[in-house]
Amino acid sequence: MTMIDLRGVRRDFLVGDQTVHALDDINLNIAAGEYVSIMGPSGSGKSTLLNLVGLLDRPNSGHYLLDGEDVTTLSDVQQAHTRNRRIGFVFQAFHLVPRLTAAENVELPLVLAAMAPQERRRRVATALQALNLSDRARHKPEQLSGGQRQRIAIARATITEPDVLLADEPTGNLDHKSGGDVIDTLEALNRRGITLIVVTHDAELGARAGRRILMCDGRIEADARTGTA
Amino acid sequence: MTGSDISRFAWTALRGYPTRTLLMLIATAIGVAAVIVLTSLGEGARRYVTDEFSSLGTNLLIVFPGRSETAGFNPTTMMGETPRDLTLDDALALTRSYSVRRIAPLNVGAADISWRNRQREVTVIGTTHEMLAIRHWELAQGDFLPATDLDLATPVCVIGGRIRSKLFGARRALGQWLRIGDRRFRVIGVMASEGRSIGVDVQETVMIPVASAQQLFNTPSLFRILVEARSRDAIQPVKRFIVDTLKARHQGEKDVTVVTQDAVLATFDRIFSALTYAVGGIAAISLMVAGILIMNVMLVAVSQRTAEIGLLKALGAAPRQIVTLIIAEAFLLSLLGATLGLLLGQATSAGIRQAFPVLPAQAPVWAVVTAVLVALTTGVLFSLLPARRAARLDPVLALSRR
Numbered sequence: 113m114t115m116i117d118l119r120g121v122r123r124d125f126l127v128g129d130q131t132v133h134a135l136d137d138i139n140l141n142i143a144a145g146e147y148v149s150i151m152g153p154s155g156s157g158k159s160t161l162l163n164l165v166g167l168l169d170r171p172n173s174g175h176y177l178l179d180g181e182d183v184t185t186l187s188d189v190q191q192a193h194t195r196n197r198r199i200g201f202v203f204q205a206f207h208l209v210p211r212l213t214a215a216e217n218v219e220l221p222l223v224l225a226a227m228a229p230q231e232r233r234r235r236v237a238t239a240l241q242a243l244n245l246s247d248r249a250r251h252k253p254e255q256l257s258g259g260q261r262q263r264i265a266i267a268r269a270t271i272t273e274p275d276v277l278l279a280d281e282p283t284g285n286l287d288h289k290s291g292g293d294v295i296d297t298l299e300a301l302n303r304r305g306i307t308l309i310v311v312t313h314d315a316e317l318g319a320r321a322g323r324r325i326l327m328c329d330g331r332i333e334a335d336a337r338t339g340t341a
Numbered sequence: 342m343t344g345s346d347i348s349r350f351a352w353t354a355l356r357g358y359p360t361r362t363l364l365m366l367i368a369t370a371i372g373v374a375a376v377i378v379l380t381s382l383g384e385g386a387r388r389y390v391t392d393e394f395s396s397l398g399t400n401l402l403i404v405f406p407g408r409s410e411t412a413g414f415n416p417t418t419m420m421g422e423t424p425r426d427l428t429l430d431d432a433l434a435l436t437r438s439y440s441v442r443r444i445a446p447l448n449v450g451a452a453d454i455s456w457r458n459r460q461r462e463v464t465v466i467g468t469t470h471e472m473l474a475i476r477h478w479e480l481a482q483g484d485f486l487p488a489t490d491l492d493l494a495t496p497v498c499v500i501g502g503r504i505r506s507k508l509f510g511a512r513r514a515l516g517q518w519l520r521i522g523d524r525r526f527r528v529i530g531v532m533a534s535e536g537r538s539i540g541v542d543v544q545e546t547v548m549i550p551v552a553s554a555q556q557l558f559n560t561p562s563l564f565r566i567l568v569e570a571r572s573r574d575a576i577q578p579v580k581r582f583i584v585d586t587l588k589a590r591h592q593g594e595k596d597v598t599v600v601t602q603d604a605v606l607a608t609f610d611r612i613f614s615a616l617t618y619a620v621g622g623i624a625a626i627s628l629m630v631a632g633i634l635i636m637n638v639m640l641v642a643v644s645q646r647t648a649e650i651g652l653l654k655a656l657g658a659a660p661r662q663i664v665t666l667i668i669a670e671a672f673l674l675s676l677l678g679a680t681l682g683l684l685l686g687q688a689t690s691a692g693i694r695q696a697f698p699v700l701p702a703q704a705p706v707w708a709v710v711t712a713v714l715v716a717l718t719t720g721v722l723f724s725l726l727p728a729r730r731a732a733r734l735d736p737v738l739a740l741s742r743r
Contacts, residue, residue, distance in 0.1 A: 168655060192659040193657065195656070196658075201655045205740075207740065211353050216353075225657065226342055272657075
């Protein structure tokens, strides 16, 4: 069943007096539960594509249907609500709030959703336990290793039980071993049903995905699948 | 987000940047404290003057020779040009009303006094026995001027405490003959040390019977007549009685001015209230400055925390929630600053009261409430701009900045 449906999506940026087509007529379907990697050189538009899918950006033209609903026409507030409930982000730079503890960082999306405190704490404890990070709950981000930070960020991205997890270079700031831990965590989530979209430079990481999209100059150059789709 | 979540988040944001928070707290606190201390000084001055005037006596009316065109109290009535003198007979005529409890005619002049080889220039007040009761003065030794007929020039005097110590030192003053001008007076009393009031320092005066003073200064006229009404309600009837009586005695011409103590009090009250409002207003400007500082700091905070705001948006914070968070932070900052300033201001006022007991420096309630409200509203108003800027931040740009 198609979950993400991009139809004729364009996104232009004005750089100086020149218009750059970051996304040039993109048509893309992604089904629920897929594991997709998006690869391509710098400036190929892969991050822009991810931002559009994550509702952080709006296309200049074209439509984006999420579960059949056109989300490009939603208001800011509705988009924010959709991001909160249905989409999780994992960033290369982790983006943990430095003054909050690990647990408080994980709790943040639930706080924004105005969930009751007891329920919040219960969920956060479960999420941290699942990632084997219970003993780090009261640590500040600066007291954690890079791998631990990214896994906290993953816990935060998935705490609202979203349908889609968007990861932008999730291992870009990590060494090989912690990068492997992070990938294992993401793939375990995908096996439990979450739709996983990873943007990466890393060919080895990109190759692990069931569906590999190659982008260049704002267009999809290749779209390959292995196994059953 | 619930209210407690918002305030907790704002609190962690303030704690996350302690230096910035501390400086802002100080700025707001100084503003609030300035309003409280300055208005408490103004209020203290007002109450000081009011108390001084009340100590002139109770239910008091003051009769001046001369007329001012407008009723009430103004500086020219103090200087009073004199078309027709007030005389002792005028004063006597004023006793003929049930509503008048007592009167005291008053004559004032400067004269040299001497005892043996010691000499001194002092203020000499000519008055009567009633003066003691009207002004609530107290005696340290002896008696006050005797209760005799007004026109009896008895050669006795009552001296202020400081004059007694300067002239007689440790010796007994009572019964001594004091030379005032070219006459001799026997000292029959010494004033108690308290009893200071506007214009006259009792410590530095010599009091003699009014008729003696008229002889001494060679004048038939009086400087003032103090009239004490029987009650507060009697003040206005007594005022009419005085004017009518003196008008009849002065060939139908109203050439005296009667000022009630209330009118004098009300005037000073107005002057000092205006003064308090003025200094309060000036101090409030410092609060506005604090508000602008808050705006600056919140703008810096927004650009410092661009990534954090972008993240909040990515996590699903609506623009409204971002605005709420930033305003909550500024509000919390102003609230803490205002509380700090309130304590600081009240403590300083209390310190002033301790150091200068005569000055009842206590900030009026309206000033305290206004100071705190102005601090809070400026805090919130000046954080609207930074908050809106934060809410409009493009999350993609905000997050891509490392």
